[in-house]
Amino acid sequence: MAVPRGFKWSGGVLDQAYEKCGQVTSEYAKTFYLGTQLMNPAQAKAVWAVYVWCRRTDELVDGPNASKITPKALDRWEERLEALFDGKPYDELDAALTDTAARFPLHIQPFRDMIEGMRMDLVKSRYETFDELYEYCYRVAGTVALMCMPIMGIEPSYKGQLEPVYRAALALGTANQLTNILRDVGEDAYQRNRIYVPLDELDKYGISEKELLTGLHAPTTGSMDDRWRNFMHFQITRARQYFTDAEGGVDLLAPQARWPVWSALILYRQILDAIEANDYDNFSKRAYVPKWRKMVSLPVAYTRALLPARRR
Ligand SMILES: CC(C)=CCC/C(C)=C/CC/C(C)=C/CC/C(C)=C/[C@@H]1[C@@H](COP(=O)(O)OP(=O)(O)O)[C@]1(C)CC/C=C(\C)CC/C=C(\C)CCC=C(C)C
Ligand SMILES: [Mn+2]
Numbered sequence: 001m002a003v004p005r006g007f008k009w010s011g012g013v014l015d016q017a018y019e020k021c022g023q024v025t026s027e028y029a030k031t032f033y034l035g036t037q038l039m040n041p042a043q044a045k046a047v048w049a050v051y052v053w054c055r056r057t058d059e060l061v062d063g064p065n066a067s068k069i070t071p072k073a074l075d076r077w078e079e080r081l082e083a084l085f086d087g088k089p090y091d092e093l094d095a096a097l098t099d100t101a102a103r104f105p106l107h108i109q110p111f112r113d114m115i116e117g118m119r120m121d122l123v124k125s126r127y128e129t130f131d132e133l134y135e136y137c138y139r140v141a142g143t144v145a146l147m148c149m150p151i152m153g154i155e156p157s158y159k160g161q162l163e164p165v166y167r168a169a170l171a172l173g174t175a176n177q178l179t180n181i182l183r184d185v186g187e188d189a190y191q192r193n194r195i196y197v198p199l200d201e202l203d204k205y206g207i208s209e210k211e212l213l214t215g216l217h218a219p220t221t222g223s224m225d226d227r228w229r230n231f232m233h234f235q236i237t238r239a240r241q242y243f244t245d246a247e248g249g250v251d252l253l254a255p256q257a258r259w260p261v262w263s264a265l266i267l268y269r270q271i272l273d274a275i276e277a278n279d280y281d282n283f284s285k286r287a288y289v290p291k292w293r294k295m296v297s298l299p300v301a302y303t304r305a306l307l308p309a310r311r312r
Helices: 011-028 030-036 041-062 071-085 092-103 109-123 130-152 163-183 185-192 199-204 209-214 226-250 255-277 291-306
Strands: none
Touching: 011 030, 011 041, 011 092, 030 041, 030 255, 041 071, 041 092, 041 109, 041 130, 071 092, 071 109, 109 130, 130 163, 130 255, 163 185, 163 226, 163 255, 185 209, 199 209, 199 226, 226 255, 255 291
16 A cells, blocks of 8 residues: 655554565565574565565566556556655555665666566567576576675675676576476466477477477376477576586675575575476476475585585
């Protein structure tokens, strides 16, 4: 709900707004939420505010009202973004992000870029090449890394270039989104007529667009077609490479950010293992990481966060 002109966002109202952001994060993204528990309270609240803005942005094109969303609605959402960075939030959840942007050196551009990624979803349902897909991954996921970096911070004793750290951060966003895409191939094709995997790569493996839209089970056995297995093996190898590229940057983050980021990295990467374990059937099965495996991964992530690479 919009607030009256001139309303002052302060104290209790802001506390409530952040509390709501925390609730939404814990409900929709338990692992991210858990990760924020190791940060100091100001950082945790800031990540919740960013999370909620990202979730609301994604909901515009993927949520229950998605079929009614027009480019105009995204223009309006972008105006709200500009206003909230200008200190004039529209509602209390926006106000939490306004406050976050005043406390941390957030830049507005990754937020704008994410909206641009959602605009792509409104008009584009096929990607010809990996370069095109990479651009989409940057917009909807690499941007998340850029939004979070100023909140998480860099290891204080690190005196090197920032570029490798940011490269690693972008790699993690890309890896996560490629993983999302590989997990959801069937759902995206059947329910949304969307194909994110590059068409020229499908073609290289002798797979047509039409086959992908109907599912690639072998007609006699019902198991996966070998062309699809080989194609998926290639896609998974590339996604794993992005996770590996991200690893090098985690030790360069401020100590309290390392555990959450290792957790996100290790847990998301396991979705790729789960796709393999399903014999690459991402048409009739949804790859997921069981709760017990998540629980085992958290101490592993913690140990990695404590031990820099050279002592691991
Ligand atoms: C040096 C180094 C490695 C630094 C780390 C930098 C960093 C913090 C990277 C985080 C990268 C990250 C978590 C990316 C999220 C990617 C993602 C899941 C994007 C989703 C897009 C669209 O997906 P789709 O519609 O295909 O999928 P669904 O079926 O809808 O899931 C998004 C949904 C875009 C919106 C993103 C979010 C809602 C998640 C935002 C998350 C945070 C702000 C929390 C990050 C916090 C921690 C602790 C990592
Ligand atoms: Mn989505």
